[in-house]
Amino acid sequence: MLQTLSARRLLTSSATIDFPVLTIDGDGLIVSIEPGAAPASSDTTLTSTFFDIHTHGGASHDVMEATPEALGIVSRFIAAHGVGHYLPTTVTAPVDKTLASLEGIARAIDLASTTDWDARLARPVGIHLEGPFISHAKRGVHPEADILPPNISLFDRFQQAAGGHIRLITIAPEVPGSLDLIRHCTRNGVRVSIGHTNAASDEAHAAIEAGAQSATHTYNAMRPLNHREPGVLGTVLDSEMLFAELICDGVHVAPELVRLWLKAKGPQRAILVTDSMAAAGMPDGDYTLGTFAVRVAEGRAFAADDLTKGQHTLAGSVLTLDRAVANVQRFAGASLEVATGLASHNPAFLLGLERAIGYIAPGQPANFNVFTASGELQGTILGGAAVA
Template sequence: MNAEGKTLYVNGKFYTSFEMIENGQMLVDETGKIEDISHEQLEFSDDFKVIDLKGNIVVPGFVDVHMHGGNGYEVMAGTYKDIDEISKFHASHGTTSFLASTAAAANEDLIHVLKSCASSFEKGVSGAELLGVHLEGPFINKRMRGAMDVKQIRLPDLEEMKQFIRTSEDTIRLVTLAPEVEGGLELVEYLHDKGITVSIGHSDATYQEVLQAVQHGVRHTTHHFNGMRPLHHRDPGVAGAGLMMNELIVELIADGIHVHPAVVKFLFQTKGTANICAITDAVKSTGLRDGEYADVHVKDGKIFLSDNPETLAGSSLTMMTGLHNVLQYTGLPLEKVLPSFAIVPARKAKVDNRKGSIEKGKDADFLILDDDLNLLSTFVKGKKVHGPVGLLI
């Protein structure tokens, strides 16, 4: 909450979900919500704080639905400090809200992490807002495990999933699973009926199996092209199904490593920005120097398993870098790319009623950028959580 009352932002270039407003004004109320936004002068009283944006750009805050850690901290550590430090680190790179992503692990370990996430959700964090949990695994296909621990991968279990949901205090918003394995479709139906976004990932499903999964409720793909049956002209697989099926929103790690820049451009040409969900898949070593960290080796931004240098183990990407990369790879203007970083992931996390765009009545989650799209400040619910100390913006 903004204890100092209402704040009026003037002289900014605002990118809303509908238009770009030159020399616009935005009024944020005491609760951190956008009260009004206009290209005309808004009415204000003497007790308003007025901030001159000096012609800088204002865009919606980024929503990351797939992120495991950063700056030496990770979700699977299962502590409030880890979640809080992750939230601060990613806020400094343009993320204003996120889902805490898990990994395949023993039941007791996942229960511990889910309890920690539920507690952190209730308490609140210092940087980007914690929206809930993305449960990635353990119900995936061993053949497409990637960096997941093969010993912790198991068949879908409805009772175990119910236990996860109870333990998380209903904060699980997204689940990645392989629908083609035994029990997969039953779990898809259950989650879909619960209003939880179901994503196909770490999957060796055929095109026909993906079609069947979509009919049961799958609406999302996890880190598209990675950890899935690839596209072949005689076997479209999960990768091809994601490109062809309108029901599926596809995740994209736009680091130029997980997906070639030319394929990133192709994806935007094929699916369009409204059907692409930009993510980081950032891990504990994101933001750290090259070197050896626990079970991974980091070099030139690439993260590999130490015992298997051919296997990528997450990314070192941030949302801000991802935006710059997509703009470079595709040649698209800023307004065409922003939905993939904001409103699309907000929909997948079921928070698009209050996140993902600069609109009247929504949370004042926004970024202030200069003309070169360098991040100056990050605001969450009207509160600055990243930016130069002592400067208004």
């Protein structure tokens, strides 16, 4: 049975269509997109759904639990906040724990590619391996004992456990062995992101030459900017080659530096992520991120062990991607078109999935976010069905 969907405008990766009328078939696929007459009352905008390439969980569950129940709850939660696709993201943990988590996440990814998957849930389409190949100096809350030097054989074990689904990996490029691993990952189609790094500028440039294409949560867990030694941060902001993630929650990065990031990277290379953990969508309290304890207070997530020492080390976020999109409009004056592109088209381009995710055309799944005239998310449609 066919259904129709109309709006004031439709934003695609390449065009703005005024007064679109979309026909959707019973399988939740777009049949046609045609111009229509001006609607009598609708002032909504349709966009692609979001693609979060850096999320550890939400709704009280961590993706490293890797059970069907936990991943199903996370998928439902983030779908309600506009996410259509995502990369479940691991954190540094003992090798055996990481291998087991990768196996469980891989099973969910395989299921999400079949008709048995509930179309109203966000689909996991790959894995972001954040750690263990990071810097001790900029580890953030990643457990120090489980950080390991870059190792191609170990990465291959991880990828085998993941059924080939690791699509993105965070690596500190200054650590010995990292450039060989970056080249290995790049040759095998895995995108490399520079992160949790104390790299100097020349080390960051070497990573780019080896194949790195992105930066993990820009500003955070990076050597700070210096006007004589720009370091990794200066290189990330300056390089036309790199995409750059940002956690736009007003906690991790000040609004002034959100504006600098967007000016530096432009609307084609900036990527919004959440870095959300299990506490996203939950009240303040005690939670876990991977294998370690986190305490959330007043919307900020901190490593619980560090709090007992009087330190305040941020441990992921409680951000949702719809709020990140709203915040970048507010902090940086970004248009809705730009803001939604940072959370949908840009991550898809980074991963080479621009024709599979967020691509609006006949024959593609009817996945849309619906925004009000003021730029707030009003609802989400996945596979032609409204997400509750």
